[in-house]
Amino acid sequence: MLTDKHIVVIGGDARQLEIIRKLSALDAKITLVGFDQLNDGFIGASKQTINEVDWSTVDAIFLPISGMSMEGKVDTIFSDETIELTGEQLKETPDHCVVYSGITNSRLDSCVNEAKRELVLLMDRDDIAIYNSIPTAEGAIMMAIQHMEITIHGAEVAVLGLGRIGMTVARTFDALGAKVSVGARESRDIARITEMGLKPFYIEDIGKALRNVDLCINTIPALVLTANVLAEMPLHALIIDLASKPGGTDFRYAEKRGMKALLAPGLPGIVAPKTAGQILADVLTVLLEE
Ligand code: NAP
Helix, strand or coil, X not given: CCCCCEEEEECECHHHHHHHHHHHHCCCEEEEECCCCCCCCCCCEEEEXXXXXXXXXXXXXXXXXXXXXXXXXXXXXXXXXXXXXXXXXXXXCCCCCEEEECCCCHXXXXXXXXXXXXXXXXXXXXXXXXXXXXXXXXXXXXXXXXXXXXXXXXXXXXXXXXXXXXXXXXXXXXXXXXXEEEEECCXXXXXXXXXXXXXXXXXXXXXXXXXXXXXXXXXXXXXXXXXXXXXXXXXXXXXXXXXXXXXXXXXXXXXXXXXXXXXXXXXXXXXXXHHHHHHHHHHHHHHHHC
């Protein structure tokens, strides 16, 4: 139980509702900032503006998955209020107060460093990334169905990267009957791809490997689908780029060549906000109870 813990949830999207629901069930004292348009009456939760929060009693602060902007603003879909979190506010919290965010940037880093508070990045955690790969792969299936004229079954699908997302995506498309090849740069990953019964290729051979693809799903957060590579791909090939912004595709060149290339960030929150929220809530409550 989280009785007597004071947790401030600042901004976010539908995923935060699952977190708030779970915190509420665990008897935490919850302050919601940026939720004035939310009608759900969560037990133990009070809505405040950022300037009304009594930081001196706060044990934990939850920021959205996106963290904060370089201007220090925190996004919320439940309010028109502009929310800005500063190092000065964090300094008012007790020393043990922990800040949780999906990702960070130099602005958030300097805020928490200035206040000497701990920052926990949820998206750096393997457990969350692997759980999140499930709704991400389902989102990729949704996009493939929406944008391809052929079935996934029997399609030539190339997955770039065998990380936490790439492995789930490759396995999922294989299970749907696609002919899946996977590009990686390490020989251990080439061995793993072979073991999975899929066709491996080294990323350095990407041009040749993509000559016959119907669908290419990129999970590598680096420019791998360059103009040179795109120029060798079939014109009908669909590109779904799952890597975080700006993705790994030369989108300007893809458009110029008339290829359909889609950057698809934040799929878990779009296709399965409840599941994505539950994934976060489960891990967060374990961290808080620790
Ligand atoms: P990950 O586990 O770190 O995997 C990244 C993969 O990219 C690894 O196979 C890595 O290979 C490879 N890689 C990285 N840089 C490379 C380079 N320069 N050349 C060749 N290969 C390279 O990351 P992840 O959790 O799978 O996430 C992948 C991306 O998807 C991230 O950008 C993440 O933010 C994003 N993401 C998107 C969604 C969405 O909804 N679209 C959801 C979750 C995550 P090595 O092992 O050899 O380094």
